[in-house]
Amino acid sequence: MTELTSSSKRARPEFRNIHALNDLPTYRLPPAGWVSILHRISGAIMFILMPFIIWMFDTSVSSEISFAKFTSVFNAGVGFIPGWFVKLVALAIIWAYLHHFIAGMRHLWMDINHAVSKEFGRSSALVTLGLGSLLTIVLALKLFGAY
């Protein structure tokens, strides 16, 4: 019994409360942990950018004149904001939506199938992160006119 508490083993760090600045940089999350915190962050991004999303909906469907305004904001920018920055903000929304969507599907799948094994948690988390990133890259190339 004493071997378990022998001093040859280095004491493992103990986290009672996670300090954002002291602990987070060295705090290693498993893939499912990344999916979880990114689900929250992506949701927050869409919440904050919601007026921009509705502005896009408004200008793109209201009239041909507003549609032309919509495209020109993306191509030529608006005021002091350059077009590439508008595209970058739109890309943030695209990533947030994709990640939130796929992570949400993962949630639903786990709810329906009771798929709560450690292996499935890990593999589905990696699929979520991979698929979200891949689709974001594909759409980023389209948005910035690579094809």
Add this chain to the structure above:
Amino acid sequence: MAVNYGSKRIVVGAHYGLRDWLAQRVTAVLMALFTLALLAQVIFFKGPIGYDKWAGIFSQQWMKFLTFAVIIAMLYHVWVGVRDIWMDYVKSVSVRLSLQVFSIVWLVGCAGWAIQVLWRL
């Protein structure tokens, strides 16, 4: 049993139980179906999508019906999510209440704007 009234009242907003959990999933499924319905119309359309096609998608009555329901679903879905964020990270009751009030104003304003856009189509 902990005292949960008067000055000892625990101020929380999550109705711990089935309701919000289920609402979050039902609204999510509705928004996912909307996404697929919209995506299908964009992907299976041949040629570049201009104003006529894009506005035409949303001006169909069934699409207006669905979009309206999705705006309301999103309103509730985002409220549950954002409220949980404030409850997890903001411990001061006054700051949290302010942020929650701000969230409601932000969301109701956005939902009203989106519905107004839909109304005009």
